[in-house]
Every structure is written in structure tokens, then in C-alpha cells.
Amino acid sequence: MSSICDILLVRVVEGVSAVVVEVFYKQARQSYTIISLSFNMRRNIVIYPSKSEKEKLLTQLNLLGAKEVFVEFRGGGDDGQIESVYYKDRQDNHLEIPKDMISWTQIKYGKDPLETKQMSLVDVLEDLCYRALDEASLDWCNNEGGQGHLHIDFTQSPPTTHLDIGINTMSTDDYNYDMDEEEDE
Numbered sequence: 467m468s469s470i471c472d473i474l475l476v477r478v479v480e481g482v483s484a485v486v487v488e489v490f491y492k493q494a495r496q497s498y499t500i501i502s503l504s505f506n507m508r509r510n511i512v513i514y515p516s517k518s519e520k521e522k523l524l525t526q527l528n529l530l531g532a533k534e535v536f537v538e539f540r541g542g543g544d545d546g547q548i549e550s551v552y553y554k555d556r557q558d559n560h561l562e563i564p565k566d567m568i569s570w571t572q573i574k575y576g577k578d579p580l581e582t583k584q585m586s587l588v589d590v591l592e593d594l595c596y597r598a599l600d601e602a603s604l605d606w607c608n609n610e611g612g613q614g615h616l617h618i619d620f621t622q623s624p625p626t627t628h629l630d631i632g633i634n635t636m637s638t639d640d641y642n643y644d645m646d647e648e649e650d651e
Contacts, residue, residue, distance in 0.1 A: 512601075513594055513597040513598045513601060513627070514594070515570065515571035515580075516571070519569075519570060519571060522568055522569070523568065523570075523587075523590060523594075524618070524620075524625055526566065526568055526587065527553065527587070527618065527620070528620060528625075530553065530555075530561075530563075530564065531555045531556055532553040532554070532555065532618075532620055533553075533554050533555060533556045533558070533620050533621060534553065534554045534617065534618065534619055534620065534621070535551075535552075535553045535554075535563075535591065535617070535618040535620075536550070536551070536552055536553070536554075536615050536616070536617055537550075537551050537591050537592060537594070537595040537615060537616040538550045538551075538613075538614075538615045539595060539599070539606070539613065539614060539615065539616075540611070540612075540613040541606050541607030541608070541611040541612060541613070542607065542608075542609070542610055542611020542612070542634065543608075543609070543611065544607070544608050544609075545607060546606060546607025546611065546612075548592045548595060548596075551563050551588045551591050551592060563586075563587045563588045563591065564587065565586050565587075565588075566586065566587050567584045567585065567586055567587075568584070568585065568587065568590060569582055569583070569584055569585075570582065570583065570584075570585045570589075570590045570593065572585065572593055573593050573596060573597050573600075591616070594616065594627075595616040595629075598616055598627075598629040599629070599631075602629060602631060604631055604633055605633070606631055606633060609636075610633075610634035610635055610636050611634050612631055612632055612633040612634055613631075613632050613634075614629065614630045614631040614632055615629075615630055616628070616629050617629075617630065
């Protein structure tokens, strides 16, 4: 019997995680069977430092004419990073985030005190994405890794923030051959 686990997809939507797991398996010389399991995990996920900082960031992005904002990431083999930060305007043009600065309370680890400082919008969006990844607690940057994006959607009222993560897994197909039988002459 051979077992293959494909991708674990997690979507975090304003504090709600929906987990979908598809398990592909095949019994000897038969076709693939798909089992889909779906369940919701509810927990309060807070990625914005404060309500006022969330409003400040969303207002600044809205003033740019952003319809959608994307922070894309990729990782694997014990390393991961933000790949790109961009927005789509109302005409669906892909545009770079300008170098505008805002006041932001940056993520800190351990016992470091929180620090509020002026940061570029790109740095703020990267910080927000890393906060979301930390809260999701999925291993997107080790072993086979993962990829995904943080998405701020201004087509919704109020704007929504989503984190989409694809976790890569390795599959193995096992084959067994009986090598003791002699060939007929």
C-alpha cells in the first residue's frame, strides 16, 4: 500500500482558521482515492498591534487606491522569507507599495519591550505578515517548506485580512519485488 499526503491548506480569516486536509492513497494497482476532511478551529488571532494602528494602515493603503494588497512568502529547508509586497489598484494594475512612512509597533520576541517607530509601508506589511505566520503556528519554512500570502481585501466592507498558507509535504511510493523466483528457460 502506498500513502501520499498532499498539501495542508490553512486559511486564517479575521480570527477563524479553516483547515482542509486531503489524503490521497492508493491500494495495490488501484486508482487513487481522495479523502477530504474539513473542520473549523476557532481562536482569536490578533495580528494588528492596536485598533488605531490597524485603522491607520488601512486608511493609508486605501488612500493609495488599493483594491487588494498582497504580501507573498515562500520557505523551505530551514529558511523562509517575504518574496514580494504589492497592491492592485481599482483597475487591477499591479503596483509597488510606495516608501511612505507610518508609526508602527513592531513585533518583538522574548522579553524585548515593544517599540513604536516610523516604518515604511512595505516594512509594516512584512511585519504584519510575520505576525500572522507566527499566530498560525504552521511550519512553512522548514523541511519541504511552504508558500502563501497575506491578503488585505478592500472590496469587502470593512476590509478583510486573510492568510493563505500551503504546506508542502513529500510523498513516497513504495514498490516491492520478489527477487527469489527463477526465470523459466
